[in-house]
Amino acid sequence: MNGVLALEQILNGLQFGVMLFLITAGLTLTFGIMNLVNLAHGILYMLGAYFCASLTVATGSFVGAVILASAATVLVGIVIELLTLKRLYARNHLDQVLATFGVVLFFNELVRIIWGPASIYSSVPPALSGQVELIPGLLYPAYRLVIIGVGLVAAAALVLLINFSKLGMLIRAGASNRIMVSAIGVNIDLLNTLVFGLGAAFAALAGAIAGPILTVESGMGNDMLILALVVIVIGGIGSIKGAFIASLLVGLIDTFGRTMLRPLFELFMTKAAANSAGPAVASMLIYLAMALVLFFRPQGLFPPRTR
Amino acid sequence: MRKLSYILCALGIAVLFCVPAVTEVADMSYYLDFTTRVVIFAMAAVSLDLILGYGGMVSFGHAAFLGVGGYAVGILSYYGITDGFIHFGVAILASALVALFIGMLSVRTIGVYFIMITLAFSQMLYYLAISVNTYGGDDGLSVRGASVFAGVVDLADRDQLYYASLAILLGMLLICYRLIGSRFGMVLRGIKSDERRMIAIGYSPFRYKLLAFVISGVMCGIAGALLANQTLFISPAIMHWSRSGEIMVMAILGGISTLFGSVIGAGLYLGLEETLSRFTPHWQVLLGPLLVVVVLFARNGVLSLIVPRRAKTRHG
Amino acid sequence: MDDALLRIEGLVKRYGGLIATDHLGLSIRRNELHAIIGPNGAGKTTLVSQITGEVRPDEGRIVFAGDDVTRLPPNARAAKGIGRSFQITSVFLDFTVIENVSLAVQARAGHSFRFWKQAAGEAILRDPAHAILAKVGLLDRADELAVNLSHGEKRALELAIALAGSPKLLLLDEPMAGMGPEESLRMVKFLETLKGQLTILLIEHDIEAVFALADRITVLVYGRAIAEGTAAEIRNHPEVRRAYLGDDEEA
Numbered sequence: 001m002n003g004v005l006a007l008e009q010i011l012n013g014l015q016f017g018v019m020l021f022l023i024t025a026g027l028t029l030t031f032g033i034m035n036l037v038n039l040a041h042g043i044l045y046m047l048g049a050y051f052c053a054s055l056t057v058a059t060g061s062f063v064g065a066v067i068l069a070s071a072a073t074v075l076v077g078i079v080i081e082l083l084t085l086k087r088l089y090a091r092n093h094l095d096q097v098l099a100t101f102g103v104v105l106f107f108n109e110l111v112r113i114i115w116g117p118a119s120i121y122s123s124v125p126p127a128l129s130g131q132v133e134l135i136p137g138l139l140y141p142a143y144r145l146v147i148i149g150v151g152l153v154a155a156a157a158l159v160l161l162i163n164f165s166k167l168g169m170l171i172r173a174g175a176s177n178r179i180m181v182s183a184i185g186v187n188i189d190l191l192n193t194l195v196f197g198l199g200a201a202f203a204a205l206a207g208a209i210a211g212p213i214l215t216v217e218s219g220m221g222n223d224m225l226i227l228a229l230v231v232i233v234i235g236g237i238g239s240i241k242g243a244f245i246a247s248l249l250v251g252l253i254d255t256f257g258r259t260m261l262r263p264l265f266e267l268f269m270t271k272a273a274a275n276s277a278g279p280a281v282a283s284m285l286i287y288l289a290m291a292l293v294l295f296f297r298p299q300g301l302f303p304p305r306t307r
Numbered sequence: 308m309r310k311l312s313y314i315l316c317a318l319g320i321a322v323l324f325c326v327p328a329v330t331e332v333a334d335m336s337y338y339l340d341f342t343t344r345v346v347i348f349a350m351a352a353v354s355l356d357l358i359l360g361y362g363g364m365v366s367f368g369h370a371a372f373l374g375v376g377g378y379a380v381g382i383l384s385y386y387g388i389t390d391g392f393i394h395f396g397v398a399i400l401a402s403a404l405v406a407l408f409i410g411m412l413s414v415r416t417i418g419v420y421f422i423m424i425t426l427a428f429s430q431m432l433y434y435l436a437i438s439v440n441t442y443g444g445d446d447g448l449s450v451r452g453a454s455v456f457a458g459v460v461d462l463a464d465r466d467q468l469y470y471a472s473l474a475i476l477l478g479m480l481l482i483c484y485r486l487i488g489s490r491f492g493m494v495l496r497g498i499k500s501d502e503r504r505m506i507a508i509g510y511s512p513f514r515y516k517l518l519a520f521v522i523s524g525v526m527c528g529i530a531g532a533l534l535a536n537q538t539l540f541i542s543p544a545i546m547h548w549s550r551s552g553e554i555m556v557m558a559i560l561g562g563i564s565t566l567f568g569s570v571i572g573a574g575l576y577l578g579l580e581e582t583l584s585r586f587t588p589h590w591q592v593l594l595g596p597l598l599v600v601v602v603l604f605a606r607n608g609v610l611s612l613i614v615p616r617r618a619k620t621r622h623g
Numbered sequence: 624m625d626d627a628l629l630r631i632e633g634l635v636k637r638y639g640g641l642i643a644t645d646h647l648g649l650s651i652r653r654n655e656l657h658a659i660i661g662p663n664g665a666g667k668t669t670l671v672s673q674i675t676g677e678v679r680p681d682e683g684r685i686v687f688a689g690d691d692v693t694r695l696p697p698n699a700r701a702a703k704g705i706g707r708s709f710q711i712t713s714v715f716l717d718f719t720v721i722e723n724v725s726l727a728v729q730a731r732a733g734h735s736f737r738f739w740k741q742a743a744g745e746a747i748l749r750d751p752a753h754a755i756l757a758k759v760g761l762l763d764r765a766d767e768l769a770v771n772l773s774h775g776e777k778r779a780l781e782l783a784i785a786l787a788g789s790p791k792l793l794l795l796d797e798p799m800a801g802m803g804p805e806e807s808l809r810m811v812k813f814l815e816t817l818k819g820q821l822t823i824l825l826i827e828h829d830i831e832a833v834f835a836l837a838d839r840i841t842v843l844v845y846g847r848a849i850a851e852g853t854a855a856e857i858r859n860h861p862e863v864r865r866a867y868l869g870d871d872e873e874a
Contacts, residue, residue: 037419039552085601090601093419098559099602101552106595180613226430226548233423276440276540283434294424295412302388309796483737490729490737497726500715507675508788509701510728518736601686 004138008254011134015144016018018151022206024228024235024243025158027201029120032238032304033171034089036193037096040080040103041228044200047073047082048207049216050111053122070204077200081193083236089192122170154202156245162240162283184280213227230290236300246301257282316567323473325417327466339465340537341581345470345574347533352569353479353559355525359555360564361487363499364414367422368429369554371409372524374436374546375402376531381541382442391454391462395532402528403521405432410520413512417502420434429551436543448540450535462536472533476570479526483566486522496518527554556598628653628822629674629792634683636669636846641770643669644680645846651792656818658825658833661843667826668710670843674824675707676700688791701730710797710826712777716785721762723769723780724752729786738820739840752787759783759813775806782813792822799829811835834858 027041051069056062063206079176084103123129124143131139162168171193207221231250235242262278269277293301321524323342328340351373358364379398388394414423428582453463462468486492497505498512505512535541553576563573579597584591629651636644643666651657661667674685674698685693688829692700701707725748729735732747737762742748756762759779764772769780778798785793798814799807807845811832817823827833833840834854840861842850850860857863 031419035420073599084603087603093422094359094555094559094563095602097365097367097422099599101549101556102595102598102602104549104595105591105598109589109591109595113592117476127364222549226426229423230427233420233427236430237419276438280435280438283438284431287431290411290427292429294416294420294427298416298420405742485739486745487739488741489739491744492738493722493726493729493742494735497715497718500717501713504709504713504784505711506696507701507707508697508727508784509698509736511696511698515735539674 004135007135007138008140010252011140011144011148011257013255015148015151015249015251016255017150017248018155019206019210020224020231020251021155021183021222021244021247022041022151022202022229024231024247025155025240027203027225027228028194028235028238028240028243029171029195029199029230029234030085033195034085036085036089037093037100037223038085039097039100040085040107041199041203042223042225043104043107044077044203044221045207045210045224046111046216046218046221047076047107048204049211049214050115050120051204052208052211053120053216054115054251056122066208069208070201073204074200075206078193078197081196085196086192087190092112104222106245108222112218117218118262119210119215120171121215124212143212147213147303148289150205150209154205158202158240159244167191167194178245217282224235227286230286232300234290234293234300236303238304239300239302242300250289253289254282254286257285261285312567319567319570320477327469334538336457336465339469341577342582343469343472343537344534345464345577346429346469346476347530347537348554348557348577349570349573350472350476350479350530350533351527351554352379352561352573353476353483353566354523354530355554356558356563356569356607357483357526358487358516358519358523359558360566361492361499362495362516364516364520365555366425366520366523366551367555368409368425368427368547368551369523369527370428370546370548371432371528372402372406373531373534373550373554374541374543375524376533377407377530377541377545378442378531379528379534380438380454380532380535381450385442385448387451389455391456391460394454395529398528399525402524406521406524406528407517410517410524414516414520426548426551427527429546430548433543433546433548434544435611443542445543447540447544450541452534452540462533468533469472474531475529479529480566480570485547487566489517491515497576536583554596560601626652628688628797629824630684630686631674632684633688634670634673634685635681636674636678638665643846644673644683646772647683647843647846647848649841649848651822651824652839653822654819654836656814656823656825656836658827658837658840659843660827660830660833660840664845665843666846667843668796669846670706670732671826672793674700674794675705675854687728701788701790704789704791705794706785706788706792707794708778708781708785708796708798711802712774712781714777714780717768719766719768720756720772720780723785724755724787727784728755728822729764731788731796732753755783758786758816760809775798775809778802778806778810779813786817790821792815792824794824794826796826797828798825799832807832 023041023045029039030036030038048069051072052065055065055068059065059068080103084099088099121203128143128146130142132142132145136139162171170186231243231246235246236252258279261282262274265274265278323346325338326342330336351369355366355369356367374422376398377403378392383394383397409425409428413421413428414426437445452462455461460467460471462471487496494505494510494515498515531545534545557568557572557576558573559572561568561570579594580590583593625649631647631649634644634647637643647670659667659670669678673680676695680693684691687700687703687705692703715726718726725742728748728751729742753762753765753790756765759782761776761779761783764776769777772780782798790822799810802810807829814836825833825837837854840854840857841848841850842857850857850863854861
């Protein structure tokens, strides 16, 4: 593998990683603060993508559509939170898994009713459809660079918010000691809703900007949700820093696994065997990584200081 | 009240025994297939309830064992082997080994980490099945021949498949009922109730949890082998995480730690799917909210509305 | 030193900068009731956890019945004969009282890999459990769910579970915590009946109970044993009075 190809793969992994982070950020916060296993988080990603696809057509502006779609998803997310999730915070994980599974079924079907069963393809906005020559010999799609940029900016904004604002201070305190936060007179219900809304906004943003490079379809949030859960467990539940590093890690491992394992396997097995073993192992790689992390560091790589 | 639940169980079993005859007379063979499916999924739900309801292990990857059992039958038939003893022998052995492997790495973890690690392993198997093209990959694999036991029992026959499944389900229920009252079961329930206390008494939870996990995995693997016989088709979809979610829903709908409730839960879930899908192809839009309502308002499962629970647990 | 059932040598446990157990040496003689007292934060709980094996010491040795158990996990120590009660009541709430005790008996009565025979029908489990329940005065509550017991009854059940394992050493972590005076008195009386039958290590805040019961008392302050002796000796030990009892209390 030469340098150009390697750089391209790094960028691909990075792009996948920042997308994962946008989805994971909200999930790890609700997980860490409300102790909620929320399978319905992937729904927000899916809604962001659907809203954005429709709004792009309606408004003619991609950027406007992304913003509106995120706002709309936040509203839906808050309604979900108030109607169901709120009642689940004090319940055990089993109840949470079950009820949010119900929410997933509902929304996956609802989008089929509203947008039809077929996948929606939206295109990259014309201004960004070109390719950029990063280094001689490497043309990289401009839109994917934008995704990386947006993801990194969003991540930076989140880190600033968490570390330097009052809300962020409460969120961090809540992640490590929930009882303490409510004891000092903070309206914990409001904090929960705010955190959930924040997470919804990030997930929706991820869905909205992913729309043009993926197929928008019912159930698209499911697999992303599982990946996000993997990221959280690797990074340490409730840790934004852990989620960020684990997201990039998972993005890179997955991308490199898919491109490099097959040639790697060909070094010591037949081409046919490598052809089937390569992709098989590649698709299992991140789950393998998660199992390893859990085995050696049961609390994840970066657990919040106290739980 | 215990008497009432016995009567209900006996009644339920009697009804189940009559299903082939009734559907034959009424010319509704479709319902025999449906009931077979309920019986098979009931096994999966019962197997999950054994570790979830009595061992406190929330496995979110139980569908993996359906897949292991199913693929055992599918792959053996692919090579022309249709001997039922080999089919089920391999299915049992394979699911036991997979459960042993997953269990060794997961039963030490607790709470949400156990949920995640079981999920991760089932996803690994799911993607493994997708990427192995020899056995159909994403498209799945047709089961070329159903299991035949010494030329006597042929699971290609709908009635025989049904009665075989029913007998196995009843056998599993009996085994589970004996198990939870046995020394092993007491230890398992003790671990669920207070693991730290059990250690202080001198038990090592790991081996008991692991064995329970393997027993449960084997039961679910057998269900998978039967499912492959019923549908004569096996695909990675059987191992998808949403399938694991469904099994969990079945176990919980009927009320966990009741075993027989899982049978009712399976019937209820598949029955709902069946009925709702008649009204609308978008039946999940109705099922989803229903699940939420059940969790929020009927915490001990629908069975608890008929038969009061024996004990109030701490988390109850 | 030969009559020591449990011997602790140079035990050290640090949490970050904090030293919870500070080069502690301790010797518990067979069939004595040895009490450990000390103010909050003296490291009593940490010490208990190290003896039971839940916490591993940084330095030092723990020798039980002649064997070095420093590296043994908790369940193996329990199997060797270290029984315990927990500071926070820890019984199997969704089990009946008799099931609670039977489960503890079962740990010592053959292996638990039996899958068919019903444990409730085994006389080898039931009879010892009945005997112990009679001892702690819970026999008439045998078929009640533990969750329905009163606080005092739960503490008694906790003790019954610990006794059911026929321990050589019984570690009681504040058995009277949260009890009313009447219940406390009953517990003291019961512990008196146990004296001489087995070795007991008692951690307790109730000083009067300790002085009434203990053969020997060790005073723990900041993870170190500042004094050890009989009740009378400890009562009059100047350093103890200053550090723990508070000098003005009896002045």
